[in-house]
Structures are given as C-alpha cells and as structure tokens.
Amino acid sequence: MMEEKYALELIMKGKRVDGRKFDEFRPIEIMPNVISKAEGSAQVRLGDTEIIAGVKLNIGKPFADTPNEGVLIVNSEFTPLASPDFETGPPGEDAIELSRVTDRGIRESHMVNVEQLAITPGEKVWMMFVDLHMINHQGNLLDAASLAAVTALHAAKMPKIDADGETVLRGDYDKQLPVVHMPINITVGKVGSSLLIDPTLEEEKVLDAKLSIAVREDGAICALQKQGNKELELSDIDKMVELAAKKADELRELVKEALKKI
Amino acid sequence: MGHKSDKKLIVEGKRTDGRKFDQLRDVEMKVDVVNRATGSAMVRFGSTVAVAAVHGPRELFPKFMQEQAAGIIRVRYNMAPFSVDDRKSPGPDRRSQEISKVARLALEPSIFLEDFPKATIDVFIEILQADGSTRVTGINAASLALADAGVPMRDLVASCSVGKIDGQLVADLNGLEDNYGEADMAIAMQPGKNKLTLMQMDGAISRDEFEKLVKLAAESCKKIYDMQKKVLKEKYKRE
Numbered sequence: 001m002m003e004e005k006y007a008l009e010l011i012m013k014g015k016r017v018d019g020r021k022f023d024e025f026r027p028i029e030i031m032p033n034v035i036s037k038a039e040g041s042a043q044v045r046l047g048d049t050e051i052i053a054g055v056k057l058n059i060g061k062p063f064a065d066t067p068n069e070g071v072l073i074v075n076s077e078f079t080p081l082a083s084p085d086f087e088t089g090p091p092g093e094d095a096i097e098l099s100r101v102t103d104r105g106i107r108e109s110h111m112v113n114v115e116q117l118a119i120t121p122g123e124k125v126w127m128m129f130v131d132l133h134m135i136n137h138q139g140n141l142l143d144a145a146s147l148a149a150v151t152a153l154h155a156a157k158m159p160k161i162d163a164d165g166e167t168v169l170r171g172d173y174d175k176q177l178p179v180v181h182m183p184i185n186i187t188v189g190k191v192g193s194s195l196l197i198d199p200t201l202e203e204e205k206v207l208d209a210k211l212s213i214a215v216r217e218d219g220a221i222c223a224l225q226k227q228g229n230k231e232l233e234l235s236d237i238d239k240m241v242e243l244a245a246k247k248a249d250e251l252r253e254l255v256k257e258a259l260k261k262i
Numbered sequence: 263m264g265h266k267s268d269k270k271l272i273v274e275g276k277r278t279d280g281r282k283f284d285q286l287r288d289v290e291m292k293v294d295v296v297n298r299a300t301g302s303a304m305v306r307f308g309s310t311v312a313v314a315a316v317h318g319p320r321e322l323f324p325k326f327m328q329e330q331a332a333g334i335i336r337v338r339y340n341m342a343p344f345s346v347d348d349r350k351s352p353g354p355d356r357r358s359q360e361i362s363k364v365a366r367l368a369l370e371p372s373i374f375l376e377d378f379p380k381a382t383i384d385v386f387i388e389i390l391q392a393d394g395s396t397r398v399t400g401i402n403a404a405s406l407a408l409a410d411a412g413v414p415m416r417d418l419v420a421s422c423s424v425g426k427i428d429g430q431l432v433a434d435l436n437g438l439e440d441n442y443g444e445a446d447m448a449i450a451m452q453p454g455k456n457k458l459t460l461m462q463m464d465g466a467i468s469r470d471e472f473e474k475l476v477k478l479a480a481e482s483c484k485k486i487y488d489m490q491k492k493v494l495k496e497k498y499k500r501e
Contacts (some may be wrong), residue, residue, distance in 0.1 A: 065441075093363045096356045108445075108464040211461065223473050224447070224463035226364075231371045231457035239475060241469065 007202040011191050013194070015201065018047070022196040028251070030147065030258035032155040037170075040156025040177065042258075044148040046198060048138035053148035055132060055156040059119065059168060060127040069095035070117020070125045074103035076132035076145060082089035083137035098223070102132065102146045105214030109183035112153060116178040119161070126158070128177075134142060139201040142212055151255050154179050155262055159189070183222050183252045186244035187212040190232060197247060211240045215248035218234060269477035272428040278438055280306070284478060286434045286485060287420075289495040291402075291411040300387040302409025305403040308436055311391040311440045316401035316411040322382040333378030337366035339400055341389040359399045368401050368421065368450040368460035374414045383413060394440035395423040398448050401460065402486060409494055419459060420487040424449070424479040425468055431474055433482040445471075449479040456480075 003008065007017050020026065026047030029239035035041035062069060076099040078086040091099070106112065117126040132145045136242035189207040190198050199207060209228035216222055221241065226232060232240075271278060281287065287308030296302035299315035306312075322328045339361040340363065343349050354362075358375035373383065385407065387400035398421035405419040424434045430440065433445055446463020451458055467475070 081346055093359050096359050097363060100356060100360050104464045108466055110466065217467060220466040220468060221463070222466045226458065226461040227367065229367050229370045231452065231455075231459050232461070234456050234476070234480060235449075237458070237461070238473065241361055241472065245469070 003202040004205045007200070008191065008206040010030050011194055011196070011203070011206070014194075016196070017025050017200060022194060023247070025251070026200075027196045027246070028147075030151055030254055032151050032258055032262050038152070039155070039159060039173075040098065040152045041157060042148045042151035044144050044151065046144045047142055047184070047200065048136055049140055049144050050135040051144045051148050052133045052135060052139065053145065053152040054133070055152045056129045056131070057130065057156070057159060057168065058127045058175075059161070059253070060168065061122055062122065062125040062220075065239060066114075067122040068110070068118045069114040071127040072107055072112065072114070072130070072142035073127065074099045074106065074130045074132070074149065076134070078134050086134070086137070097227075098145055099132065101142060101212055101223065101225045102130075102149050105146055105183045106130070106153065106184050109179040109214060109216045109220070110181060110183045111150070111181040111183055113178040124165075130165060136199065139204045140187060140198050143185055143187050143198065146214070147255065149249065150182060150184065153177060154182065154255070154259055179199055181216050182252055182255065183214045183216050184248035184255070185212055185214045185223070186247045186251070187242040188243050190236060190240075192231060195236070197243065206230075211237070213241055214245035216243050217252060219245060263306045269438070270428065271439055271442060277432065279421065283430055283432045284437060284481070286482060289428065289486070289489055291406060291489055293493060293497050295408050299407070299411070301409070301413070303403045303406035303410055305399050305406065306435060307395055307399050308394055309393040310389075310399045312387060312389050312396065312403040313402040314385060314387045314400060314407040315381060316385050316404075316407045316413065318383040318411075319378040319381040319413065320384070322380060328402055329378055332375040333381035333383060335366055335370050335373060335375065335383045335385065337362050337369065337385045337387065337404070338395065339365050339387045341392060341396070345389050345423055364460055364462060365397060365401050365404065366377070369404055369408065369419055370417045371457070371467055372405070372406065372417055372419050372452055372460050375476040377414060379467075383408070392437065394435045394437035395448075398423050398450065401450050401472075402490065406490055407432045410497070417454040418487060419450050419489050420453050420483040420490060421448065421450035421460060422479055422482040423447065423485055424475045424482065426465060426471060426475070429472060433478055438449070447475055448478060449476070449483060451480065451483040453480075453484050486494070
C-alpha cells in the first residue's frame with residue numbers, strides 16, 4: 001500500500017519510482033531460442049519482469065471454417081512462482097485476457113502465413129502452440145508476453161515429418177516458420193491526466209485505465225484492448241495510439257537485433 | 263474474422279441485409295422482463311437477443327470477499343447452447359470469461375459503488391440468439407437492467423460495434439459481417455460524459471480508419487443512448 005501511494009504521489013509530480021520518463025521502457029532484454037526443446041522460444045525481461053514464451057508445433061486437424069490454414073493457440077500460465085498473488089489451478093480471467101489479447105495481436109496482424117501451414121488441406125495442418133510462462137511479475141506482463149511470443153515465432157523452425165506422415169521428427173528441422181509481419185503490443189496507462197508506458201507493479205495498481213495497442217511495421221493497428229476500472233476520455237485515444245506506434249517502432253528494432261544473434 | 267473468403271459483404275453500396283453503412287439494425291428494448299430480478303432488460307439488435315438481470319445490491323458472501331470502502335460488481339456473460347449454429351457446450355469458456363471481465367469494466371465506472379459497502383451487484387447477461395455484436399448488445403441490456411434496478415449511476419452505458427467490411431467502415435456488425443469482415447471494434451461509452459469504458463478491436467486497419475471508426479462508434483452509441491433513455495422514460499413516466 002505504501003509503495004503504491006508513493007508511486008502515485010510521484011506520478012502526480014511528473015516523476016516515476018525508478019526515475020524513468022513517462023514514455024520510457026525499463027531496460028529490455030530479449031533472448032531468442034533459450035529452450036532447445038521448443039521449436040522456437042524467447043526469454044524477455046522488462047526490468048525485473050520476466051517471461052519465457054515457447055512455440056511447439058504439432059500435427060492436427062484444421063478448424064472446419066478454415067480447412068486450409070494452420071491453427072494458432074496461445075495459452076498463458078501465471079505460475080505461482082512468479083508472484084505471491086498467483087495461485088495454482090485453472091487460469092483466472094487475467095491470464096485468459098492476456099492470452100487472448102496476445103493471440104489477437106498475432107492473428108489479426110496476419111503475422112504468420114497460416115496457409116503455408118496446411119499439410120494436407122482440409123485434413124492435416126500444423127498447430128502452433130504459443131505458451132507464455134510467467135517467471136517474475138513486476139508489472140506490464142502483457143507487453144513482455146507479446147514481445148516474447150513475437151520473438152519466439154520469428155525464431156521458430158518447422159520440424160520435419162517422418163515418412164509415415166504422422167510423426168513429427170523433433171529437433172530435425174527443414175525451414176523457418178513462415179512469419180511475415182512483426183506486430184508489437186504497447187500498453188499505455190493513464191493516471192489522472194498523465195499517460196505512461198511500461199508501468200511497474202506499484203504503478204500498475206494505481207493506473208485508472210490502460211489501453212493495449214498492437215501495431216504492425218506498416219503502422220496498421222491490429223488489436224486493441226481497454227483495461228482498468230475507470231473511464232478514458234475520447235480525446236485520450238489518439239494520444240495513446242500515437243505513443244504506442246512510436247514505441248512499437250523502437251521495440252521492433254530491438255527484436256530484430258536480438259534475432260540476429262541466433 | 264479475417265478469413266479469406268469470396269463472400270461479398272457489400273453489393274451496390276448496400277450491406278447484405280440492405281442497410282446503409284452507418285445504419286443500426288432494427289433495435290428493440292424492453293425493461294422489467296424478469297420478475298424475480300431487482301432489475302432487468304431485453305435488448306434485440308436484428309436477430310441478436312440479449313437478456314440481462316440485476317440481483318442486488320445485496321450482501322456479499324463469503325464475508326471475507328466484502329470490501330469495506332465500496333461494493334463490488336460481478337458480471338457473467340453467457341451464451342445459451344442453442345444461440346448459435348453449432349450447439350455451444352454450456353458453461354464458461356475462455357471467450358465468455360474474457361467478455362465477462364470487459365463487460366464488468368465497461369459498467370463499473372458508471373455505478374456509485376461507494377454507496378454500497380460490503381455489498382455486491384450481480385449482473386447476469388444471457389445471449390439467447392447470436393447474430394454478431396453479442397457483447398455490446400449484452401452490455402446495453404445490462405445498463406438498462408441496472409437503471410431498472412434503481413442502482414444509482416453516473417450515466418447509462420451505451421455500447422456498439424463498428425468495423426470494416428469490404429473496405430467500408432460500418433456500424434453494428436451482423437454475424438456474417440463479424441465473421442468475414444476485415445476488422446471489428448466494440449466500444450462502450452457514457453455518452454452524456456463523452457467517456458469510454460470499453461474498447462476492443464481486432465483486424466488490421468490504418469490510423470486514419472481507426473480514427474474514423476472511433477467517431478462512427480461514438481455517434482452510434484449516442485443513438486443507442488437515446489433509445490435507452492426513451493424506453494426508461496416510457497416505463498417510468500408518471501401515470
């Protein structure tokens with residue numbers, strides 16, 4: 001409680017607990033392919049917030065309405081190790097929301113060319129599982145999760161399939177996953193009349209509202225989600241989108257740099 | 263959303279159901295439709311039908327969940343198994359849990375929860391028939407149900423979907439437009455205060471289109487707001 005009150009008082013004075021500017025991220029570390037068992041993976045740190053995303057590919061059946069497309073499934077685990085507030089058991093509404101918002105950024109940006117993931121159209125397709133594993137929750141899980149997911153997909157390789165057409169030959173790859181875009185999710189928070197990004201845990205608790213915005217490299221907006229239990233002014237929206245677009249460009253460069261290290 | 267399809271959603275400048283781009287479907291609103299509830303409402307947009315009921319404010323149990331400073335609001339959005347083409351298995355799935363959360367956040371800023379310490383206001387939204395825009399239809403019904411229950415509110419919440427279909431920006435997507443359109447956005451507002459309480463979007467659109475969609479959504483919410491006020495005044499006018 002004390003920390004939150006302090007964070008709020010500082011914000012009202014135009015300052016932040018860690019001395020950052022309102023439009024400044026914490027130090028960002030992006031480490032692709034940290035899990036050799038996964039087809040693609042990434043570990044991301046935003047300050048002390050840490051998350052690992054893993055991509056696994058399985059062979060499965062397509063959905064009836066998209067018989068010629070691969071399937072994307074995003075799941076997140078708010079593992080109890082990451083925060084004293086997380087509990088075991090089925091995912092709660094915050095975990096579900098995080099998965100679904102991350103999913104929409106990937107899906108709606110057409111980031112992965114899912115048509116190239118059909119093996120036998122109508123019958124057999126690749127299923128992409130993106131699992132988001134929280135390691136340490138120190139605020140802004142969503143931006144960290146989506147950064148990790150996008151990096152992991154860009155790093156992911158397609159395994160070969162055995163001559164029987166059924167068995168995935170793990171660890172034996174033949175090409176990269178067909179990834180064509182790079183959406184970046186930026187969450188802009190609002191406190192009083194101030195807008196800020198990448199809130200720490202204490203700051204997150206005092207935000208009135210936030211808006212998560214996924215922006216593609218061509219500037220297209222691919223997904224939006226308002227969060228928090230207070231209103232936004234209609235006139236806030238443009239400023240929030242403007243800020244998100246600018247920061248998305250910066251973070252995209254960091255992902256590209258990180259991917260060069262593979 | 264965003265499925266590749268040859269489906270034409272706009273033919274000769276009109277939508278598949280004959281509407282203009284900014285035109286809402288035929289809208290019906292009724293309040294006090296569930297006798298056992300504190301307040302209730304039915305809202306129909308075309309063939310999308312939602313019923314919402316409010317129980318409370320009532321004491322919150324178990325007691326450890328009670329808040330001393332203010333009451334809480336709980337919202338459940340649920341689709342009837344028969345409301346869609348292929349039967350939906352009953353009970354909460356990930357989609358309905360997310361919608362329940364955003365619907366709660368869409369309504370919460372309007373309610374004077376500080377007037378009801380230790381209490382809960384429970385809102386149940388049932389989608390009886392789904393033809394696109396179910397969450398916004400449900401939120402419109404819930405807002406009316408809260409007013410019907412006599413819950414003190416800062417403003418009514420009016421909610422609307424907008425989107426991009428066949429390259430055109432349109433209001434109030436039906437199921438077909440929702441499935442095969444290029445983008446859809448759900449917005450909820452307190453139109454009397456020009457404040458936004460829900461905003462969700464999927465699809466890929468430019469900044470310019472985005473700004474136009476927000477404007478179209480705000481205008482559409484105003485229309486819905488006027489209908490909500492009308493039905494409430496009709497119901498509660500002095501005899």
